[in-house]
Amino acid sequence: MTLALWLFVARALAFPEEADVLVLEDSSFDQAVEEYPYLLVQLYAPWSGDCQKLAPEYAKAAAALKAQTPALHIAQVDATVNTGLAGRFDTASFPTLKFFQKGQARDYDGGLSAEEIVAWVNDAVQRRVKVVNTAEELKSSIAQLGLAVVFFAKADSEEAHMAEQTTSQTKASNILLVPSLEVAQAYSLVQPSLLLFNHKEDTKVQFTGKWTTTKIAEFIKNSKSALVMTDVQAALEYAIHKRSPVLYVFRNETDIEGLFDMLANVANAENQEIRFCYGALTDEKMSNIVSFFGLYSEDKPLAMLFDMRGTTTRKFKYTERSLSEESLSAFIGKWRRGLLTPFYKSEKDGERQGPVMHITSDNYDQMVSKYSKKGLLIFYFTDWCVRCQDIDLGHVYHDLEGDKVRIGKIDVMKNELPWMDIPVYPAVYWYHKSKNPLIYSGDFKTESIIEWVKETCLKGDATKKEKEGKKTEL
Numbered sequence: 001m002t003l004a005l006w007l008f009v010a011r012a013l014a015f016p017e018e019a020d021v022l023v024l025e026d027s028s029f030d031q032a033v034e035e036y037p038y039l040l041v042q043l044y045a046p047w048s049g050d051c052q053k054l055a056p057e058y059a060k061a062a063a064a065l066k067a068q069t070p071a072l073h074i075a076q077v078d079a080t081v082n083t084g085l086a087g088r089f090d091t092a093s094f095p096t097l098k099f100f101q102k103g104q105a106r107d108y109d110g111g112l113s114a115e116e117i118v119a120w121v122n123d124a125v126q127r128r129v130k131v132v133n134t135a136e137e138l139k140s141s142i143a144q145l146g147l148a149v150v151f152f153a154k155a156d157s158e159e160a161h162m163a164e165q166t167t168s169q170t171k172a173s174n175i176l177l178v179p180s181l182e183v184a185q186a187y188s189l190v191q192p193s194l195l196l197f198n199h200k201e202d203t204k205v206q207f208t209g210k211w212t213t214t215k216i217a218e219f220i221k222n223s224k225s226a227l228v229m230t231d232v233q234a235a236l237e238y239a240i241h242k243r244s245p246v247l248y249v250f251r252n253e254t255d256i257e258g259l260f261d262m263l264a265n266v267a268n269a270e271n272q273e274i275r276f277c278y279g280a281l282t283d284e285k286m287s288n289i290v291s292f293f294g295l296y297s298e299d300k301p302l303a304m305l306f307d308m309r310g311t312t313t314r315k316f317k318y319t320e321r322s323l324s325e326e327s328l329s330a331f332i333g334k335w336r337r338g339l340l341t342p343f344y345k346s347e348k349d350g351e352r353q354g355p356v357m358h359i360t361s362d363n364y365d366q367m368v369s370k371y372s373k374k375g376l377l378i379f380y381f382t383d384w385c386v387r388c389q390d391i392d393l394g395h396v397y398h399d400l401e402g403d404k405v406r407i408g409k410i411d412v413m414k415n416e417l418p419w420m421d422i423p424v425y426p427a428v429y430w431y432h433k434s435k436n437p438l439i440y441s442g443d444f445k446t447e448s449i450i451e452w453v454k455e456t457c458l459k460g461d462a463t464k465k466e467k468e469g470k471k472t473e474l
């Protein structure tokens with residue numbers, strides 16, 4: 001028997017089939033994954049109803065894929081017998097399906113009909129990587145794509161295979177492979193290297209992590225957002241979902257020219273760890289976010305660093321009167337070193353509105369300190385809150401006037417307090433000679449609030465005084 005025939009027989013013995021599905025075991029699994037560059041594997045339990053339901057569809061898919069040119073294969077493992085593989089792939093439920101591409105595993109997330117399995121596997125093995133061989137072709141491809149992920153790696157190297165795996169995992173259509181060492185050297189790079197090029201911003205970000213498809217996919221996801229954006233919604237979504245800082249800059253329409261280049265330079269100088277968003281104050285969306293941040297149009301230049309890292313949202317207002325690369329970099333430097341004070345929006349000091357005092361973030365502490373000596377009742381409200389509108393503050397004031405209770409209100413959409421985390425509006429706080437208020441928890445009827453103040457707040461204070469007096473007599 002020739003060597004080739006021996007190898008053929010050994011392979012046939014190693015991977016028996018049932019209804020065109022390869023049957024793998026603990027002892028043959030690694031060999032199969034090495035033998036087949038693309039392999040879908042089902043870990044199943046014979047007693048599982050879901051596995052029994054999948055079996056005929058899986059067999060149909062196996063026959064269809066095997067009949068293709070080139071043929072593709074799928075396999076199965078009885079996880080109740082091959083417990084080593086079950087533990088290795090942390091099989092918690094059945095069936096569990098894994099797809100292996102050049103030895104790298106990822107979860108199967110397709111449907112469970114034969115047609116859906118075939119379509120998913122064919123899509124997974126489809127080559128999406130474009131091979132680029134010259135510097136001119138690379139430059140042209142980056143310009144055409146706008147945002148390009150470029151693998152500088154030898155053909156058939158492990159890193160080149162990772163480029164293919166990354167396209168399957170991310171379904172990205174902007175991945176390029178540059179096998180030429182000369183082209184890499186033209187960019188002052190060695191092989192392997194991985195860079196993300198942003199044509200519009202004329203920037204590039206180099207991957208410095210461990211070369212795994214998971215780490216590379218994460219790098220691509222985190223780096224694909226533009227460094228400098230003009231779309232307010234995109235910038236907000238980036239800040240919220242990535243919990244990453246975004247510096248907003250707002251200018252008059254006549255002052256926009258040259259701002260993109262300035263911000264891109266600062267972004268690159270900051271190792272691209274901060275995104276920027278800019279626009280004209282005449283733009284409605286920009287104007288809305290200026291109001292949301294609590295800025296006033298006369299404060300120029302308008303800039304706010306929006307930082308959602310950690311568990312709290314913080315804003316830092318740019319206070320310099322001019323805007324330059326140097327001043328922005330200095331501002332960011334102070335922020336990094338913790339030298340900036342968070343900004344909380346506040347209305348301008350308002351006039352007393354009839355019997356009810358207008359409280360803002362700026363005067364809050366002063367109002368509490370001054371008026372809580374005899375009793376201060378504060379209402380936290382919003383314009384859109386129907387229950388807030390139903391409370392008659394004038395009635396509350398006149399009913400409690402004889403008790404010398406002062407009434408105040410604060411619009412929480414226009415004012416922020418460092419400690420503010422009020423889940424329901426309106427909220428009603430009672431302050432009396434203490435920084436720790438009593439908080440109302442009843443219904444939001446005017447009479448109920450008045451009764452709470454008289455029966456709980458004022459009577460509670462009177463009872464406390466009476467007890468203190470008796471102690472003095474003793």
